[in-house]
Amino acid sequence: MKIKTAEIVMSAVKPEQYPEGDLPEIAMVGRSNVGKSSAINTLLGRKKLARVSSSPGKTRTINFYLINNAFYLVDLPGYGYAKTSKPERAAWGKMIETYLSTRENLQEVIQLVDIRHNPSQDDQLMYNWLKHFGYGSLVLATKLDKIKRSQYQKHIKNIREILEMPPESKVMALSALKKTGVEDAWEKMGSLVERPEPKEETQQEVTDGTQ
Numbered sequence: 001m002k003i004k005t006a007e008i009v010m011s012a013v014k015p016e017q018y019p020e021g022d023l024p025e026i027a028m029v030g031r032s033n034v035g036k037s038s039a040i041n042t043l044l045g046r047k048k049l050a051r052v053s054s055s056p057g058k059t060r061t062i063n064f065y066l067i068n069n070a071f072y073l074v075d076l077p078g079y080g081y082a083k084t085s086k087p088e089r090a091a092w093g094k095m096i097e098t099y100l101s102t103r104e105n106l107q108e109v110i111q112l113v114d115i116r117h118n119p120s121q122d123d124q125l126m127y128n129w130l131k132h133f134g135y136g137s138l139v140l141a142t143k144l145d146k147i148k149r150s151q152y153q154k155h156i157k158n159i160r161e162i163l164e165m166p167p168e169s170k171v172m173a174l175s176a177l178k179k180t181g182v183e184d185a186w187e188k189m190g191s192l193v194e195r196p197e198p199k200e201e202t203q204q205e206v207t208d209g210t211q
Helices: 036-044 086-102 121-132 149-163 182-193
Strands: 006-012 025-030 062-067 071-075 108-116 138-140 168-174
Touching: 025 036, 036 071, 036 138, 036 182, 062 086, 062 168, 071 168, 086 108, 108 121, 108 182, 121 149, 138 149, 138 182, 149 168, 168 182
Parallel strands: 025 071, 025 108, 108 138, 138 168
Antiparallel strands: 006 062, 062 071
C-alpha cells in the first residue's frame, strides 16, 4: 500500500468525539515505551506526525489519523507506565474498553511488543483482552534493528508462545531506524481495510415468451 496522504484529524476520549462516517479503522496499542509513535511515523512515511516523547506514557487520548482519505489508523494510549496513577489507569481502561466494545468501524487492533524482550505480564493481559473482543490477528514486533538477524526466529517464537497466539495469527517485525518491515506490515494491514469494488448492476433480459 502506498501512503499518499496522512493527517491527524481527531483526538478523542469519548464516543461522541470519534470521527463520523463509516471509514474502516485499524488501531494500534502497546506498552508506553515500545516505540509506537516511531512505528506509526515509519509506517506512514512521516517524521513527526505522531509525536515521539522522551517521557513514556504521555498519550492519554485516542488519536485518529486519516490515511489516503480511505481509512483511519488509530493510536491508542500506551499501557504499563509505572508512574501512572491508579485513577489514570482506571480512566484509560474504561476509555479503551468503550472504544473496543462499541466501535463498529474497527476492523482490527494491532498490538506492538518490543522484539528484544519476552512479552511482559501487561502485554499478555492486553493480548488476552484483545482476543476477548475478537481482535489480535497481528502483533507487530518493534526495534528489529536491535537484535541480530540470527536471533530473529527465536524472538518471534517466544512472542508467539508467551502470548499463546493461535496459528492463524501473525507476528511481523519492524525497524523504525532502518525502515525495514514496512511493506510486509502494510501487505497484511492493507487487506484489513480494503473494500471490494461495488459490483455493477446488470439488467437481466426479460422475455414474455412470445415471438
